[in-house]
Amino acid sequence: MNRLVKYITRDGGLSAILRYVVLLILIIIASIMAPGFLSMQNILNLLRSFSFLGFISLGMTFVILSGGIDLSVAAIFAFSGVLLGLFQHWGIYLGHVDKLSLLAPTPILFLIVLAVGSALGLINGLLITKLRITDFAATLGSMIFIRGFAFAISGGRTIFNLDEIALFMGRGMIGPVPFVAILFLVSVIVCAIVLRYTVFGKRLYAAGENPVVAKLSGINPQKYKIIVYTISGFFAALAGICMAGRLNVGEPRVAEGWELDAIAAVVIGGTSFAGGRGGVIKTVLGVIIIGLIRNLLSLMGILPDPQEMIMGLVLLFAVVFGSLGTRKGSLAHT
Amino acid sequence: MIENKIILEARGISKSFPGVKALDNVDLLIRAGEVHCLAGENGAGKSTLIEILGGTHQMDSGELLLNNRKINLQNPKNAQELGIAVLHQELPMLRDLTVAENLFLGRQPRSRLGLVDYRKMYKDAKKWLDIINADIDPRTILGRLSVSKQQLVSIAKAISLQAQIMILDEPSAVLTAAELTRLFEIIASFKTDGRGIVYISHRLEEIFEIGDRVTVLRNGKLVGSEPIKNLNRDMLVQMLVGHEVSESYIENKSVDLTRKPVIEIYGLNQGHLVRNVNFMVSAGEIFGIYGLVGSGRTELARAIMGADKIDSGHIILDEKKVRIKSPAEAIRNGICLVPEDRKSQGVLLEKSISENISLPSLKSLRGKVLVNYRKILKYSNEYMNKLKIAAPDSGQTVKFLSGGNQQKVVLAKWIGMNLKVFIFDEPTRGIDVGAKEEIRNLIRGLASEKKAIILISSEIPEILSIADRVGVMHEGRMVAILTRSEATKEKLVAYSMGSITV
Amino acid sequence: MKSKALSLLSDYGLFIILIALIALSSLLSPLFFTAANLKNFISQASYNGILAVGMTFVILIGGIDLSVGSIVGFASILYGTLMHGNFFTFMPNEIFIYKGAPVLTPVLPLPLDIIFVLLVGALLGFITGSISRRFRIHSFIVSLCMMIFIRGLAVSYTNGQPLFGVPDPVSYLAYGELFGIPMPALIWLSICIAAILLLKYTRFGRRIYAVGGDEVAARLSGIQPSLYQVFPLIVSGVLAAVVGVIMSGRMGCGDPKIGEGWQTDAIAAVVIGGASLSGGRGGIGGTVIGVLIMGLINNVMNLLEIDAYPQQMAKGIIILAALAIQGIFASRNSND
Structure with a gap:
């Protein structure tokens, strides 16, 4: 009995059992409550709806592995959608509201938006490494700024109607499978390979666990910090583009508070706040758990506000359980 | 009695x-x-x-x-x-508070209203500092004092507790001779109390x-x-x-000092603790650096590694001037450092032996793009066996290893990389006697493979037994460089304490 | 000597910036130096000021309390609920929608209801603090969870509707004046004085600095850190509840949505005031100046009729700039 407790609470042991048990319980409850839950159609739909949070959680995984935290992802998410909307309604400044007028071919617009998102992430990285601002404080500041920027460039308006290619990002299907889910799965595989099988990935784990050791081993931890924030910005922008396509709007209010869901997904998945331990496959598990909980709460007919309250508790439990395995806990941010 | x-x-x-x-x-x-x-x-x-x-x-x-x-x-x-009062070895002090606050932490004198009486606090602090002959203003922010003065404050604090025990x-590890003499006088007065x-x-x-x-x-x-x-x-x-040991064992090794130097350091300056340092080390030579804690030895090592930005001076490797701005560049140029604090600077405690050993050489252990785990395993097993790291296998997490084995893991990171210069900062600190000798033998082995070795140590017997020449540091300067025949314990101590007259 | 000059500059630099901003404000808008605007400015700043005092305590121990904004909303709706004793039984429509002066049926007599709300604020802070301390999770993360939870609780309680009606004494807390000074400012001032006394002139306060500066050092000096790591979050919770009550008076209703995002302004003020996010350094004096600087910027942008969104952007930039300056100073000091 004692050994079992020890096994469950030791590093990683918690993730091995508890997380899957939670997932299984959630699936059982859901399939009892909603009979069609395990149908192929519903699973594919869920996959799509998890993908948006999934993208930013992937980026967040890189950041948390490096020992940081990125509060600006949801703001970059919203900003990217608005930017795409504006680029597709370039005439908005001439008064042609709601009429498509592309600044450039849509794929190029995607590239621009992704570049802007990455650049915003890069700026976060520079603020943290060059100006020595704490991760959380720097991204809190840029979160406020970027969200304000998104409102400012759109004048607080929702920009309706995007073109077909943009819609495909969020709504398109390849056979029976939603395009965004495929995009997400490909991203997961690429990220998993990068983290596990490239020099970059292995060095990132080292830099995240102990930057001093990493530095003396010839790794520049600051460079890695800058790169992970850039990756996080990139995925936030990608999520923003897909969500804009899904909703067919550029909307500055979208994804408010999602940074917290992403952090929750990463931590529930089993990536340590202290840095250097975890991975994207774990995060996918966390995303599914978070997504299922939200899905279940909706199935039960619980309104958005009480849902938030329950998510707050879930997040709290996740963080507390996540800290049980690690001896030091996660005071790494001070 | x-x-x-x-x-x-x-x-x-x-x-x-x-x-x-x-x-x-x-x-x-x-x-x-x-x-x-x-x-x-x-x-x-x-x-x-x-x-x-x-x-x-x-x-x-x-x-x-x-x-x-x-x-x-x-x-x-x-x-x-x-x-019961404890004077701890490290300085558990608050850098942002004043000296007086540090002395009276948690027990500041209070006025009749129950509020902290700052005037009395400064006066009392001055009293205790005077007792140990420390010329320190109690109003100074502690972090602005030098390390040795901070140590004096912590001694004053221990004394001011007026504890029974x-x-x-x-x-003595961080005190100068004069400060130590004063401490012994104080201890004597406590005995009579x-x-x-x-x-x-x-x-x-x-x-x-x-x-x-x-x-x-x-x-x-x-x-x-x-x-x-x-x-x-x-x-x-x-x-x-x-068991009976012969404390110092001196091996007779002849080093050809006319051989070309591998690394030459000229006029190196970095911060307060590395001032105009010059020396050179040739292939197969072990160059010892002795000095008290705080004399700038670790800072010198970090400056050579590019871990801290140097203010001036240059480094010549194999007769070519190199600019080293980061440890990565130092490693590329063939220099590595086995740092002083193994646990926080040498190894990744949560990672396995093989992850640690392969960390600096990952680039050579990959296929076209991706890291090859079989190569990593082979590589790390090779050096694990070579250095006789005692662990069931190379998948063992490093935090469960003994100090000596952790130190070998740090060394194993570098041995396979074909480097030219090895800097060891207190390589045998905190490990048991048997492992100490093993590490020293590994260092000798590296020297016999024609590596240039810089060995920083506080243990005079260690330096005297394995170094070919010894540089002595005092307040950031290299005040003397002695050959093995010149070096004696007395000379090292005298130079390191700044008394040049030997 | 050089570091002394530098620290003087960093001490008084803040004050100089404040004076410069005041001068600039009066140049930019002729309305600035009117009695009405100054009163408005100071009472607006007071709310953030009170929160920032609590945040100073938390930041001194190296923590962050993101839940204060939510506690403001929760305290406000809780106070509103206490004004409607029959709320639990039949939830009449008229207390949700304002139709003239509502009939108040207070649960508790006047000072007691406020005290009750403050105790709840303390409890919430205590929960955040003890979870953070017990499980060694940074308070920023715990308070983030609490922020979502408390806001969700407050909003779901009344479906997001405000509860109208507060008694006159509470309105007086928001709108009253004493010697021509608005009440919120007086409350802020007295809280500041109490906080300075506590932090600077009691052993308790000095221990907070010690624990924040270096927990191990504090422990070895015979200080038990737990109390000093939880207490600041309790202070922060109570002060957020104070703001919640005064805000209810100001709006004439208990509003669960009030205070959203206010935590960032409070953090910004403390950081601008020179406190270190890693703990152990900072003080109420600096925070007050930080609050005034933040308030001035808001006030002037309002006077100049700048939109809310660019205001938000400006705020983000100001916070980042303050942090950057701090980072640069810190790195320079460490190089000395």
Whole structure:
């Protein structure tokens, strides 16, 4: 009995059992409550709806592995959608509201938006490494700024109607499978390979666990910090583009508070706040758990506000359980 | 002679940490007016014992009697209230607060209203600083003082507690000779006051100089407790080590000093602690660097590695001038550092042996794009076996290894990389005697493979036994470079303390 | 000597910036130096000021309390609920929608209801603090969870509707004046004085600095850190509840949505005031100046009729700039 407790609470042991048990319980409850839950159609739909949070959680995984935290992802998410909307309604400044007028071919617009998102992430990285601002404080500041920027460039308006290619990002299907889910799965595989099988990935784990050791081993931890924030910005922008396509709007209010869901997904998945331990496959598990909980709460007919309250508790439990395995806990941010 | 009154009695103290029995049924008697030295190698259990006496750790079994009454120490606060004060080896001080606040942390003098009386606090602080002859303004922010002055503040603090029992954990490690003499005078005055003093030191001379009684621990067990006057140096060493050892063993190796240097350092300046340092090391040579803690040895190593930005000076490798701005560039140029603090700077504690060993050489261990785990395993197993790292396999997490094996892991990171210059910063600190000798042999082995070695050490016997030449540092300058035949213990000490007249 | 000059500059630099901003404000808008605007400015700043005092305590121990904004909303709706004793039984429509002066049926007599709300604030802070301390999770993360939870609780309680009606004494807390000074400012001032006394002139306060500066050092000096790591979050919770009550008076209703995002302004003020996010350094004096600087910027942008969104952007930039300056100073000091 004692050994079992020890096994469950030791590093990683918690993730091995508890997380899957939670997932299984959630699936059982859901399939009892909603009979069609395990149908192929519903699973594919869920996959799509998890993908948006999934993208930013992937980026967040890189950041948390490096020992940081990125509060600006949801703001970059919203900003990217608005930017795409504006680029597709370039005439908005001439008064042609709601009429498509592309600044450039849509794929190029995607590239621009992704570049802007990455650049915003890069700026976060520079603020943290060059100006020595704490991760959380720097991204809190840029979160406020970027969200304000998104409102400012759109004048607080929702920009309706995007073109077909943009819609495909969020709504398109390849056979029976939603395009965004495929995009997400490909991203997961690429990220998993990068983290596990490239020099970059292995060095990132080292830099995240102990930057001093990493530095003396010839790794520049600051460079890695800058790169992970850039990756996080990139995925936030990608999520923003897909969500804009899904909703067919550029909307500055979208994804408010999602940074917290992403952090929750990463931590529930089993990536340590202290840095250097975890991975994207774990995060996918966390995303599914978070997504299922939200899905279940909706199935039960619980309104958005009480849902938030329950998510707050879930997040709290996740963080507390996540800290049980690690001896030091996660005071790494001070 | 009538034995003095017993103040504190520790009976049958045992304490285990995961995987280690740190203390096993240890007794200790502290008498009034007596300096009780505690000796033992690193890992013998000295620090655990004083941490229990200071309330930082709780014992698993055993009992503590203070003036014949059983006491229960839950935390440092209990200990302080009962009159047990500990002067810790590291400086647990608050850099953002003033000197006076640090002295009276948590027990600031109060006025009748119950508010902190700053004027009285500064006055009292000045009083205690004067007692130890420290010329420090109590209003200064502690972080703005030099390290040695900070150490004086912590001594003043320990004294100001006016405790019944004072535990001093290696205070001599960071003090200058004059400061140490003053400390011994203070300790003598405490003896006459009838206080009990526990003094921990690695320096045998000190034990014989001020100790009345010595208790020796080995591997967590009590070896013996004897009055100093019944012992001589050899007997004490034997108690410490457990078997007869020949302390210094000097190998006769001829080094051709006319050979071309591998690394040359000219006019290196970095911050306050590296000032105009010049030296060179040739292939196969072990260049020792001796100096007191805070003399700039570690800073010199970090400057050469590019870990801290140098202010001026240049480094020449194989007759080519190189600019090193980061450790990565240093490694590319063939220089590596085995750092002073293994746990926080040398190894990734949470990662496996093979992850650690392969970390700097990942680029050479990949296929076209992706990392090849089979190569990593082969590579790390090779060096694990070569250095005889004791672990079931290379998948073992490094935090479960002993200090000596962790140090070998750090070394294994570099040995396979075909580097030219190895810098060792206190490579044998905190590891047991057997492993120390192993590490020294590995260093000698590297030298025989024509590597240039820079060995920083505080242990004079170590330096004298393996270095071909010794540079001595004092306040950031390299004040002397001595060949093996010139170097003696007395000279090293004299130079390191800044007294040039030998 | 050089570092002394530098620290003088960093001490008084803040004050100089404040004076410069005041001068600039009066140049930019002729309305600035009118009695009405100054009163408005100071009472607006007071709310953030009170929160920032609590945040100073938390930041001094190296923590962050993101839940204060939510506690403001929760305290406000809780106070509103206490004004409608029959709320639990039948939830009449008229207390949700304002139709003239509502009939108040207070649960508790006047000072007691406020005290009750403050105790709840303390409890919430205590929960955040003890979870953070017990499980060694940074308070920023715990308070983030609490922020979502408390806001969700407050909003779901009344479906997001405000509860109208507060008694006159509470309105007086928001709108009253004493010697021509608005009440919120007086409350802020007295809280500041109490906080300075506590932090600077009691052993308790000095121990907070010690624990924040270096927990190990504090422990070895015989200080038990737990109390000093939880207490600041309790202070922060209570002060957020104070703001919640005064805000209810100001709006004439208990509003669960009030206070959203206010935590960032409070953090910004403390950081601008020179406190270190890693703990152990900072003080109420600096925070007050930080609050005034933040308030001035808001006030002037309002006077100049700048939109809310660019205001938000400006705020983000100001916070980042303050942090950057601090980072640069810190790195320079460490190089000395």
